[in-house]
Amino acid sequence: xxxxxxxxxxxxxxxxxxxxxxxxxxxxxxxxxxxxxxxxxxxxxxxxxxxxxxxxxxxxxxxxxxxxxxxxxxxxxxxxxxxxxxxxxxxxxxxxxxxxxxxxxxxxxxxxxxx
Amino acid sequence: xxxxxxxxxxxxxxxxxxxxxxxxxxxxxxxxxxxxxxxxxxxxxxxxxxxxxxxxxxxxxxxxxxxxxxxxxxxxxxxxxxxxxxxxxxxxxxxxxxxxxxxxxxxxxx
Numbered sequence: 001x002x003x004x005x006x007x008x009x010x011x012x013x014x015x016x017x018x019x020x021x022x023x024x025x026x027x028x029x030x031x032x033x034x035x036x037x038x039x040x041x042x043x044x045x046x047x048x049x050x051x052x053x054x055x056x057x058x059x060x061x062x063x064x065x066x067x068x069x070x071x072x073x074x075x076x077x078x079x080x081x082x083x084x085x086x087x088x089x090x091x092x093x094x095x096x097x098x099x100x101x102x103x104x105x106x107x108x109x110x111x112x113x114x115x
Numbered sequence: 116x117x118x119x120x121x122x123x124x125x126x127x128x129x130x131x132x133x134x135x136x137x138x139x140x141x142x143x144x145x146x147x148x149x150x151x152x153x154x155x156x157x158x159x160x161x162x163x164x165x166x167x168x169x170x171x172x173x174x175x176x177x178x179x180x181x182x183x184x185x186x187x188x189x190x191x192x193x194x195x196x197x198x199x200x201x202x203x204x205x206x207x208x209x210x211x212x213x214x215x216x217x218x219x220x221x222x223x224x225x
Binding site: 004034036041042043044045046049051090092101102103104105106107108 | 150213
């Protein structure tokens with residue numbers, strides 16, 4: 001069975017500093033990986049996805065993520081954090097690329113941004 | 116494009132009651148999935164509908180059922196509500212690739 005672990009429950013970062021959120025997955029075949037962001041009381045917004053090809057993926061809002069098969073990781077990064085990046089971030093894995101995606105989510109990492 | 120829409124936004128029910136939540140997928144999307152997100156946790160997959168049939172199901176009891184209509188919209192029904200059913204219920208639609216999520220319905224069971 002596939003699973004996702006986000007080791008950090010909370011991260012506090014200063015505005016303008018860099019951010020890295022960790023994600024480790026367990027899946028037997030080639031995974032399809034996603035990062036979503038959720039603002040308080042809101043649904044999930046897709047930041048980026050990895051299906052195949054280049055292991056460094058660019059997303060919206062200046063985020064990027066790197067797929068490392070040897071480490072079973074898909075960490076999310078942003079070079080300079082803005083106050084509006086305060087939110088909860090979820091990593092997810094799926095087994096199918098087509099419309100039959102069933103996402104398995106990690107527990108999330110809550111990001112707080114200090115002025 | 117309105118994206119994925121869900122109704123109602125909030126709902127309060129008492130134990131033992133039944134509830135129906137509704138979802139309209141993003142234009143052009145034919146697959147709808149439902150997720151339950153308890154407070155402080157990641158979303159959990161309930162089931163997925165495609166061509167008006169349940170295609171996949173997560174580890175949820177039969178009290179959770181659904182339906183997809185010819186226009187691809189979907190309903191989630193929960194019978195005999197328990198306190199533990201209190202959560203944010205998220206609908207996601209897709210055609211191919213990454214699912215797009217709606218804003219969710221916040222269900223509170225008293």
